[in-house]
Amino acid sequence: MKVIDRVITDDYAAYHGDCVEVMKGIPSESVHYSVFSPPFASLYTYSNSERDMGNTKSRSEFYSQYEFLIKEQFRTLKSGRLLSFHCMNLPTSKAHDGYIGIVDFRGELIRMYESAGFIYHSEVVIWKDPVIAMQRTKAKGLLHKQICKDSAASRQGIPDYLVTMRKPGNNDTPIEGEFDHYVGEDSEEVGKGRFSIDVWQRYASPVWFDINPSDTLQHRSARDEKDERHICPLQLQVIHRALQLWSLPGETVLSPFGGIGSEGYEAIKMNRKAVLVELKESYFAQLKKNMEMAVAERDEGTLFNQNDAT
Numbered sequence: 001m002k003v004i005d006r007v008i009t010d011d012y013a014a015y016h017g018d019c020v021e022v023m024k025g026i027p028s029e030s031v032h033y034s035v036f037s038p039p040f041a042s043l044y045t046y047s048n049s050e051r052d053m054g055n056t057k058s059r060s061e062f063y064s065q066y067e068f069l070i071k072e073q074f075r076t077l078k079s080g081r082l083l084s085f086h087c088m089n090l091p092t093s094k095a096h097d098g099y100i101g102i103v104d105f106r107g108e109l110i111r112m113y114e115s116a117g118f119i120y121h122s123e124v125v126i127w128k129d130p131v132i133a134m135q136r137t138k139a140k141g142l143l144h145k146q147i148c149k150d151s152a153a154s155r156q157g158i159p160d161y162l163v164t165m166r167k168p169g170n171n172d173t174p175i176e177g178e179f180d181h182y183v184g185e186d187s188e189e190v191g192k193g194r195f196s197i198d199v200w201q202r203y204a205s206p207v208w209f210d211i212n213p214s215d216t217l218q219h220r221s222a223r224d225e226k227d228e229r230h231i232c233p234l235q236l237q238v239i240h241r242a243l244q245l246w247s248l249p250g251e252t253v254l255s256p257f258g259g260i261g262s263e264g265y266e267a268i269k270m271n272r273k274a275v276l277v278e279l280k281e282s283y284f285a286q287l288k289k290n291m292e293m294a295v296a297e298r299d300e301g302t303l304f305n306q307n308d309a310t
Helices: 019-023 059-076 105-115 130-137 144-153 195-203 217-221 236-246 262-269 281-309
Strands: 005-008 012-016 031-036 077-088 119-126 160-166 252-255 273-278
Touching: 005 281, 012 262, 012 281, 019 059, 019 273, 031 236, 059 077, 059 105, 077 105, 077 236, 105 119, 105 160, 160 236, 236 262, 252 262, 262 273, 262 281, 273 281
Parallel strands: 012 273, 031 077, 031 252, 252 273
Antiparallel strands: 005 012, 077 160, 119 160
8 A cells, every 4th residue: 555645844744544554664763752542452443444453353453463563663763762652441342342341452562562672661640530431431330320239340440541662772862951841730839849850750650640631632623613533632731741751852753643643743843853644534634734733833932932032
């Protein structure tokens, strides 16, 4: 499958096509950092394309396809640098699996990356409100009436994770310097002591309670009812923190599942170079709009900063 469409500028390269095949054309050791949300196995069907990893009959079929991507990710990432994927563990159903429970999707992905040569570097749990999850999914285990009926069938909510893997080797370009800004909720509590230390204590927490779940690109960009919405967009605050922690201005950030462009949008606004690949046509069309918006917003902010300086 050839690239269907592409847009290449000084700020980003966006490709409409199969991520595995597109990445075969990316030079080895050229990506400084990668952050993305992979398809959650067969939990969601994003398109009817046979090349869509989310359009699989089983989790095992998804894993067999995903291995090809991991191989290319390992090759293209610079030695000593990091890759972060956003995921959640997957609920099962009686209709699909024959039982109600949870699949350790996060763990399966970690083991696949380790098998490909990556080092399990770190992870953070992103807190999700179980009441909102209950209202959205109607999951039996989250209902209060299940506690009253038989609490053996009740469970906690399923959080999101940002899991980070490292490619072995030395990092030739240290990501050095103190934090000069904080991204998250309750910002008035940050900076009462030494600012950078206060920020780090928030970011170093193994659970991020201070992420706004509604701060997603589709809330910012979908001004028209016809604009494409992503099924499970990653919060911009999570992307921003990851880029702030593990990349430098001017470096190349890759998202092999570009969606509507969340990772690229934040990368461009933070003066990184974005490389995005997206298979679904409607997502790619929205991605292009959002990349243009990111460049315009970044340049507008730069202009305001210059005017303030004069």
